[in-house]
Amino acid sequence: MNRLTSFAAGVFLFLYLPIFILVIYSFNANRVVGVWSGFTLDWYRTLFQDAAIGNAFRVSMWVAFWSTILSTILGTMAAFVLERFNFRGRLTFDAVLYLPIIIPDIVMALSTLLFFVIVAVPLSRNTILIAHVAFNISFVAVVVRARLADMDSRLEEAAADLGANEWTTFRRITLPLLMPGIIAGALLAFTLSLDDFVITFFVSGPGSTTLPVRVYSMIKFGVTPEVNAISTLMLLGSTLLVVVSLVLQRR
Secondary structure, three states: OHHHHHHHHHHHHHHHHHHHHHHHHOOEOOOOOOOOOOEOOHHHHHHHHOHHHHHHHHHHHHHHHHHHHHHHHHHHHHHHHHHHOOOOOHHHHHHHHOHHHHOOHHHHHHHHHHHHHHOOOOOOHHHHHHHHHHHHHHHHHHHHHHHHHHOOHHHHHHHHHOOOOHHHHHHHHHHHHHHHHHHHHHHHHHHHHHHOOHHHHHHOOOOOOOHHHHHHHHHOOOOOHHHHHHHHHHHHHHHHHHHHHHHHHHO
């Protein structure tokens, strides 16, 4: 048991120690990474004064916000249909819905880019939005469907026995019970959209650089404390959203 505990501790150190070092060196006064010269917040001040990073952040937030709204609506509808109705092609639709979760990002990025080239759609923030909605629907559907499976159907039956029609039952009973799952799925979709790099890199056009793509372009010139600072902020935001999503799912 002690050997297993030591192995687990070693795995966690291997995974998370580099992240911890990145966070520490984001406060380094020396521009040379790996040489500690004291504590400073200058790199975080520089981030908020960088116009390119500010524009990339606005593009990322725009894409994440609208992709979350659209994928939450479509994913919730897909989960409800798959869980509550039997129809021809249900298994096929179920399998296709889960493909974005299974296939590698690079495959989805190339196929999405090829689709936009075939239909002659110019690459922009709108193509990024479409691509993000395409893969976020699956993640929302998984979360909402799990909530639907655990929901007590007798509550809806009781509402019907008391004279409520289908719309009233959905609005007053089903939707409030599903809301924690819907919010958790939306937070997960927002996090995935905000952090996505591979798919975004392929389908983004001029003037539609997102924050992860901007960080990648900065790394080409070397890792600096400014890169560490922006990575730390992205890590903090993503972790917070994932924690909130997990808390809502447990409730």
